Amino acid sequence: MAACSEMLKREFPSIDGELLTYVEDVLQSGADEFENGDEVYEAIGAILHEVSLEKSEDDIKQICDIFLDLLKPRNANGDGGGGMRGPAKILDAPIHLKEIAASQDVATDDIQSIWVVQRDDSLKVDSKKLEKAEAKRQQKLEKREQTKTTAPAAPILQMATASQVISKKDNKMEAKGTNRSMDIRIENFDVSFGDKVLLQNADLLLATGRRYGFVGRNGLGKTTLLKMISGKQLQIPSHISILHVEQEVVGDDTLAIESVLEVDTVRTELLRKERELNVQINAGSSDPELSHELSEVYSQLQLIEADKAPARASIILNGLGFTKEMQARATRTFSGGWRMRLALARALFSKPDLLLLDEPTNMLDIKAIIWLENYLQSWPTTLLVVSHDRNFLDTVPTDILYLHSQLIETYKGNYEQxxxxxxxxxxxxxxxxxxxxxxxxxxxxxxxxxxxxxxxxxxxxxxxxxxxxLPELKPVEKEIEVTIKFPEVEPLNPPVLQLNEVQFKYSPEKVIFTSVNLSANLDSRICIVGENGAGKTTLLKIVMGILQPTGGLVHPHRGLRLGYFSQHHVDQLDMSVNCVELLQNAYPGKPIEEYRRQLGSFGVSGDLALQVVASLSGGQKSRVALAKMCMGRPNFLVLDEPTNHLDIETIEALGKAINKYNGGVILVSHDERLIRMICRELWVCGGGTVKSVEGGFDEYRKIIERELEAAAA
Structure with missing residues (x-):
């Protein structure tokens, strides 16, 4: 039995004392009755599975066989496989059963016979211990079963599908390879997302060399359509190259500038061939064909102006915020946002026949946005860009595609027109x-x-x-106006928030800012601007108390309740529940009507409030995140890039809501129109400090344009 106990502790180190005693008692009391390993498994197998989830059924059965061998060793006459268990017994005289039976005392309440062996009481199982161990085992089973039933199931996301009517003429031209037109015509097509029809009998014409801004409310299918086009689920002539800037560059040891240059596969292949030929010639090869081939490679490199490619790549990277030092760094050293900029730089450098951009300004600061606006105005091929940046849409597009009522309408001119x-x-x-x-x-x-x-x-x-x-006319469908309403709050006596000589540094070499002296009240509408990495988000985190300043003091009012909307707020939502459940989990104990009313204040009403969060568009998720933030009734809002993924109408509604809100607001944004709508004070991060700028956004834009002109010169 001691060997069994040692094996139990060795094989099942997590077994507790009570269960160990229980298993030992079962093995000891049943030692004489177990005929094979299966009977041992039936007696203790369930408990052993409980205390060791990693062991399989076969492992447990094998251990039970070993227990049986320890309890009842095979006798000497056994063959090791099917011999008799226990010590061999030889009868030295006949047994008279009749005499034995007659000598037994028969009692109605305690029947004894030769078939019932009286055991030593010390070998009996303690019933109290057995009940306690069994209750504990049952409790564990119930807990595990409950976990299985209550664990949230992963949301089953439906996939978008498309169908398209293709003319026989286009099919024949495509098959013969005679279609050389660079215009893209997708006629009579449908796009669905599960049961929801996004586009029906729609037509899309993209003329070569035109720049199209694609607009429409959140959730109507703009991003889905871009994915359909880039994934060739909608038929487009095969000779037209398409590039969709959707995923960030994979981080590895490739330098940032090399990552951009390698997109030009023709140049990369010619340079590789040049290196190979030079190696062969320098090795002493006298083949005249090699020199001829090398001359041909040089000619082709000159034709594509390969020598100018590094300078062009550097200009693009510099415009998107990459310094000379950053351009020489490996891609793996950059964050996700910078890798998205690299993906955009690669796209701009490669100049595909059709460039698809989805919210390109989301990842950029104002300086990079102004540069991109200027760069795209001379874009030579076809451009289709989804954007909700009103100023960007007024500057870049030559045409606007308007998605509504499951159709796409084309308008000449920019967004204002x-x-x-x-x-x-x-x-x-x-x-x-x-x-x-x-x-x-x-x-x-x-x-x-x-x-x-x-x-x-x-x-x-x-x-x-x-x-x-008379033709039947339908009434003009008026789009539902988006409304956002922040909660009413009680006034606080100023000053509400003060920063005195605040400084922050990650290390002695990496100082973000020093000597910051600023203040804010409930009537403040402060917009923070500056290049990426200048410390805008760091400053917000110091205000929120998420980061502690390395110097100076932050003095918040004792009645201050801050509401924080971070850049990654949307990504941190629980995607497996619906919108109402999301608020319910964050703020339990309120009536369902209150959660729905809160969501309705941010334009998430009706069936939309009961949709799984994962199935919502980016803008709808942002509105849900804002609704969740305001459930705590904050009297001061700290918003970090709240316009990402919001459509133009919602950004307009957000601006109006901020102006009506009677609490304070500090906002980091690159949306020029929103800043102009609400800004009363501009804080500029840069040069190791944060300072208020006289003249507001107009003055700041002039400073940036002067810097860009100086860099271009």
Whole structure:
């Protein structure tokens, strides 16, 4: 038995004292009755599985066989496989069963026979210990079963699908390779996401060399359509190269500038060939063909202006914020945001026939955005960009694609022209609808009045036919206006927040800023700007108390309740629950109506509030994150890039809501229009400090433009 105990402790180190005693008692009491390993497994197998989840059923059964061998060793006559268990016994005289039975005392309450062996009481199982161990085992089983049933199932996300009608003519031209047009025409196509139809009988024409801004409300399918085009789920002529800037560059030992240069596969291959040929020639090869081949390679390199490629790549990287030192660093040393910039730089350098950009300004600071706006205005090929940056859309596109009512409408000009044209178009449609409705009502009134007048029968019939021939006009669908409403808060006496001689550094070499002296009150509308890495987010975290300053003091009002919206707030939402459950988990104990009312304050209402968070668009997730932030009724908002993924209408609504809010606001944003809407004070991060700029955003933009002009010169 001692050997069994040692083996139990060795094989099952996590077994507790009570279960160990219980298993030992079972083995000891059943030692004489166990016939094979299966019977041992039936007795203790379930408990052994409980205390060792990593062991399989076969492992446990093998251990039970060993227990049986220790308890009942095979006798000497056994063959090691099926010999008799226990010591060999030889009868030296016959047994008279009749005499043995007669000598037994028979009692009705305690029947004994030769078949019942009286055991030593010390070998019996303690019933109390057995009950306690069994109860503990049952408790563990119930807990595990409960965990299995309550664990949230991973959301099953549906995939987008597309169908398209392709003309026989286009099919024949594609098969023969005779279609050399650089225009992209996708006609009569549908796009669905699960049961939701995003586009139906839609047409899309992208003329070569035009720059298209793609706009529309969040969740209508703009990003989905870009993925369909880049994934060739919608048929596009095979000779047209497409590049979709969607994923960040993989981090490895490749230098940033080399990562951009290697996109030009023709140049890369020619340079590789040049190196190989030079090695062969320098090794003493006298083959004249090698010199001819090398001359041909040099000619091709000169033709594609390969020598100018590093300078062009460096200009693009510099414009996107990469210094000379950063361009010489390995890609693995950059964060995800900088790797996305690298992906954008690679796309701009490669100049595909069709460049697809989805919210390119989200990853950029204002200086890089201004540079990108200027760079794309001379873009030579076709550009399709999804953006909600109003200023960017006023500067870059030559045309606007407007997604609504499952269709795509094309408008000439930038966003400002589109907005005017669309407004006038809607007014004209409304006037036409109202005029026809009035005309119909007038004619119908005549028909109803003289329907039973025999003298007017001909006129009535004529009017009825005229009504039938009139085209049926549908009322102009007015888009639901997005509303955002921040909670009302009680006033606080100033000063609400003060920063005195604040400094922060990650190391003696990496000083972010020093000597910051700023203050804010409940009427503050402060916008923080500056290049990436200048310390904007660090400053917000110091205000929030997430980071402690390495010098100086932060003095918050004792009644200050801060609400923080971080850049990664959306990514940190629980994607497996619906919107109502998300708020319920964060702030339990409130009525369902209160959670729905809170979501409704941020434009998440109806069935949308019951959708799984993972199935929402980026902008819808942002609104849910804002709703969650405001459940705590903060009286001071600290917002870090809140406009990422929001559509233009929602950004407009956010600006209006901030202006109506009676608490304080500190905002980091690169959206020029939003900054101009709300900004009363501009804090600029840079040069190792943070300072307030007189003249507001206009003055800051002039400073940036002067810097860009100096860099270009």
């Amino acid at each position: 589109f907005d005017k044209t669309r407004t006038e178009k809607h007014k004209a449609q409304r006037r036409e609808y109202e005029a026809q409705l009035a005309h119909r009502n007038h004619v119908q009134e005549f028909i109803d009045r003289f329907r039973y007048n025999a003298n007017r029968a001909a006129s009535v019939q004529s009017k009825i036919k005229m009504l039938e021939k």
